[in-house]
Amino acid sequence: MSFKNITAIILFIIAFFIQSACFAANFQVRDLVLDNSDKTVLIRGKGDFRDSSTGVYVPVPDKSNSLNLINNITTFTLSNPAGYVIDIPNSTLPEGSRYYKLKNSKIVNRIDLLQHDTDIVRIVFTLNNAKDLPNFKTYSDGKNIIVKYNSQLVQNSIQHKFYTLSGDMDKSAVVQNTATDIIFNSNNYKLEIIPKLQNKYYLSLVTQNSEGLILKGIGEISLQKIKYYDNNTRAEIILDSSNIIPTLENKTYNIPGAVKNTKATLTINKLNDKKIKLTILGESLKDYRAVISPDNQSLFISHRSHVLNTSFALNNAKLLSYNLTKNENGYYIFDLNFDKSVAYDIFELNDSYYLDINNLPDFDEIALKKLLKNSDLNIQTMKISKDKTRYIIPSKNLNFSYANVESNAKSIKLCFKEKPQAEKINEDAIIIASKEEKIAAAGKIPEEDALSKDKNYKKDESKSGNINVVYVPKEDNSKIIYKEPKKKKPESTTISALKKVVLDPGHGGTDCGAIGGGVVYEKNLNLKVAKMVEEKLKKKNVHVYMTRSEDIFIPLEDRVNFSNEISPDIYVSIHANSTVQNVTYGLEVHYYKDDSLELANTMHAIFSSDKNLKKWDTKDRGVIKSRFYVINHTEAPSVLMEMGFISNPVEREKLMTKQRQEEVATAIADGILEYLKVK
Numbered sequence: 001m002s003f004k005n006i007t008a009i010i011l012f013i014i015a016f017f018i019q020s021a022c023f024a025a026n027f028q029v030r031d032l033v034l035d036n037s038d039k040t041v042l043i044r045g046k047g048d049f050r051d052s053s054t055g056v057y058v059p060v061p062d063k064s065n066s067l068n069l070i071n072n073i074t075t076f077t078l079s080n081p082a083g084y085v086i087d088i089p090n091s092t093l094p095e096g097s098r099y100y101k102l103k104n105s106k107i108v109n110r111i112d113l114l115q116h117d118t119d120i121v122r123i124v125f126t127l128n129n130a131k132d133l134p135n136f137k138t139y140s141d142g143k144n145i146i147v148k149y150n151s152q153l154v155q156n157s158i159q160h161k162f163y164t165l166s167g168d169m170d171k172s173a174v175v176q177n178t179a180t181d182i183i184f185n186s187n188n189y190k191l192e193i194i195p196k197l198q199n200k201y202y203l204s205l206v207t208q209n210s211e212g213l214i215l216k217g218i219g220e221i222s223l224q225k226i227k228y229y230d231n232n233t234r235a236e237i238i239l240d241s242s243n244i245i246p247t248l249e250n251k252t253y254n255i256p257g258a259v260k261n262t263k264a265t266l267t268i269n270k271l272n273d274k275k276i277k278l279t280i281l282g283e284s285l286k287d288y289r290a291v292i293s294p295d296n297q298s299l300f301i302s303h304r305s306h307v308l309n310t311s312f313a314l315n316n317a318k319l320l321s322y323n324l325t326k327n328e329n330g331y332y333i334f335d336l337n338f339d340k341s342v343a344y345d346i347f348e349l350n351d352s353y354y355l356d357i358n359n360l361p362d363f364d365e366i367a368l369k370k371l372l373k374n375s376d377l378n379i380q381t382m383k384i385s386k387d388k389t390r391y392i393i394p395s396k397n398l399n400f401s402y403a404n405v406e407s408n409a410k411s412i413k414l415c416f417k418e419k420p421q422a423e424k425i426n427e428d429a430i431i432i433a434s435k436e437e438k439i440a441a442a443g444k445i446p447e448e449d450a451l452s453k454d455k456n457y458k459k460d461e462s463k464s465g466n467i468n469v470v471y472v473p474k475e476d477n478s479k480i481i482y483k484e485p486k487k488k489k490p491e492s493t494t495i496s497a498l499k500k501v502v503l504d505p506g507h508g509g510t511d512c513g514a515i516g517g518g519v520v521y522e523k524n525l526n527l528k529v530a531k532m533v534e535e536k537l538k539k540k541n542v543h544v545y546m547t548r549s550e551d552i553f554i555p556l557e558d559r560v561n562f563s564n565e566i567s568p569d570i571y572v573s574i575h576a577n578s579t580v581q582n583v584t585y586g587l588e589v590h591y592y593k594d595d596s597l598e599l600a601n602t603m604h605a606i607f608s609s610d611k612n613l614k615k616w617d618t619k620d621r622g623v624i625k626s627r628f629y630v631i632n633h634t635e636a637p638s639v640l641m642e643m644g645f646i647s648n649p650v651e652r653e654k655l656m657t658k659q660r661q662e663e664v665a666t667a668i669a670d671g672i673l674e675y676l677k678v679k
C-alpha cells in the first residue's frame with residue numbers, strides 16, 4: 001500500500017466521521033401548534049433536520065420564495081384505523097412520547113408523537129375517517145413542518161391572484177406518499193396533553209403584484225379593526241390568534257401602487273405567540289384597504305383605487321339572505337349569507353362603517369329595504385364597481401362590536417351596540433376651537449382631518465389616545481386646543497363603559513369542586529361570591545360576562561373559549577381551596593402567564609391587604625404561579641382567586657356567612673376596578 005493510498009484512506013475515514021457527526025440528530029421536535037381552523041397542524045421544533053453533508057436535502061425548485069418542500073421527510077398512510085404518518089429524520093423528542101387528543105377536530109382523532117428510532121421522530125395522525133386521508137399534505141423548509149389536512153375550502157373559488165400556500169405549489173412537489181399499509185401499534189404512550197387549539201393562522205409568505213402586497217398563510221385570518229394614528233400616517237392591523245414564519249419577522253415591504261409621489265410601507269412584527277402586528281406607514285392611510293380572500297388565508301393590502309379594480313375571486317357570490325336582529329341589550333346583529341365564499345374588507349370612515357364585498361355584483365335592494373322597513377338601523381347599499389357591493393352603516397350612535405365571518409366566508413355577521421347614553425351626551429359636548437369649528441361646519445372635511453391638515457396645528461402625542469386626538473398650535477405648546485369629550489361626569493363613567501370582565505365561578509353541576517366538612521360544596525360558594533362581584537362591577541358600568549350563572553357543568557375548554565371570544569380586559573376565576581390537612585387556611589392568588597402578573601399583584605394587594613387579613617383572621621399565602629387550565633389558556637390577563645380553605649372547619653364556617661362572602665366579593669371587585677383604573 002503506497003503512502004498516497006494510506007492518505008486517501010485516512011482522509012476517507014476523517015470524511016466518514018465528519019459525515020457521521022453531521023448525521024447526529026440536530027432537530028428537536030418540541031410541540032404541535034394546533035389551530036381552530038381544523039385545517040393545519042404546525043410541528044414546532046428547534047434546529048434543523050436537513051442534512052447538508054449527505055445532500056439528502058433537495059429543495060424542490062420554486063419560483064417564489066414560499067416554503068420549499070423537502071424530500072427527506074417520509075410520509076405514509078395507515079389503515080385500520082386510518083392514519084397519516086410523518087417520519088422526521090435527524091430529530092429527537094426531548095419531552096418524550098405523548099399524544100394529543102383533538103376534541104375539536106372533525107377530521108383528526110389524535111396525534112401521537114414518538115421517538116421511533118434514535119434519530120427519527122414519528123408523528124402519527126389517527127383519523128376519524130379514512131376518506132380524509134388523501135387530503136393530508138406535508139410541507140417543510142427543513143425547520144418548520146406544516147401538515148395540512150383540509151384543502152376543501154382552499155380550492156374553492158379563489159382566483160390566482162390569491163394564492164395559498166398549497167396553491168403556490170406544484171402538485172408534483174407534494175411530499176411523496178408511499179402509501180404503504182402498516183398496522184400501527186399505538187399502545188403504551190402516556191397521555192399528557194389535551195391541548196386547546198391555539199393559533200388560527202400561520203403567516204408564511206409575502207408576495208406582491210403591481211397593485212399591492214399579498215400576505216399569505218394557512219389557517220384563518222382574523223383581523224382586528226384597523227387603527228390609525230398620527231394623522232393617518234400610521235395604521236396598525238392586528239392579526240389575532242396568529243403566528244408567523246420566523247423569516248418574515250420584522251420585515252418591511254414597500255406597498256406597490258401607491259398614488260403619485262407617495263410611498264407606503266408595511267412592517268410585520270410578532271407581538272407574541274398569538275398576535276401579529278402589521279404597521280403601515282405612509283400618507284392618507286385611510287385610503288388603504290386590507291381585503292381578506294374568500295378562503296380567509298390571504299390578505300391583500302393596497303390603495304383603495306386598486307381594490308376597486310381588482311377581481312378577487314373566480315366566482316361572484318350571490319346573496320342568499322339578510323337578517324337583522326336587535327336584542328334587549330341593544331345589540332344589533334346584521335347577518336349576510338352568500339352562496340359562495342366572499343372576499344371582503346371592513347373599514348371605518350367619517351362616522352360610518354363600511355363593509356365591501358368584493359365579489360358580489362347584486363345586493364338585492366328589495367330584500368334589504370324590506371328588512372330595514374321596521375328597523376331603526378339605517379344601512380345604505382351601493383354598487384361600487386361591476387362586481388363589488390358596499391354596505392354603509394352610520395355609526396354616530398353605534399359602537400362597532402365585531403365582524404364574525406364564518407370559516408367558509410359564506411356568512412358575515414356584523415355586530416353593533418348602541419352607544420350608552422352617557423357617551424352621547426359627551427359627544428354633543430365636544431369643544432372645538434372656533435377655527436376648527438368653522439372648518440368642520442363647512443362639512444367638507446371631518447373634524448380630525450380638518451385639524452390634521454391645518455399646518456398651524458400639530459398633534460400632541462402626550463395627550464392623545466386612541467379615541468381622542470389633541471391638537472396644539474405649533475408655535476405655542478401652552479395653548480392647548482381640545483378636541484375631547486367634556487367631562488360632565490367623572491371620567492370613569494365613560495371609561496368603564498368600555499371595560500369587559502369575564503368572571504368564572506369555578507366548577508358547577510356534576511363538578512362540585514372541593515367539599516368541605518362533607519356538606520359545603522365549593523361550586524355553590526364560588527357562584528354566590530361571583531354573583532356578588534358581578535353586581536358590584538355592574539354598578540361601575542363594567543361589562544361583566546359570567547362563564548356560568550347557575551349550577552351547571554361547563555368544561556374548562558368552554559370557559560376559555562367563551563372568554564377568548566369575548567376578548568375581555570381580564571379574566572377572573574373564583575374558587576375556594578381545600579387540602580387534606582384541615583388546619584391549613586389562608587388566601588391565594590394564582591396566575592400563570594407573565595402578562596397576568598400585574599393583575600395578580602394588583603388583586604393581591606387589595607384582596608390580601610393587612611386590613612382584610614386582620615378582619616378575616618386569615619393569612620396571606622401569596623401570589624402563586626400555577627398552571628391551572630383556565631388561567632393558562634385564556635388570552636386575556638387572568639387570575640384565579642382562592643378565597644380560603646373550606647377544608648378548614650374554622651375558615652369554612654366564616655366563609656359560609658353572607659357577611660364574609662360580601663367582603664370577599666368587595667375585595668375582588670375592588671382589585672378588578674383598581675387594575676382597570678375604574679373609579
Ligand SMILES: [Zn+2]
Pocket residue numbers: 506507513514522575576
Ligand atoms: Zn376550585
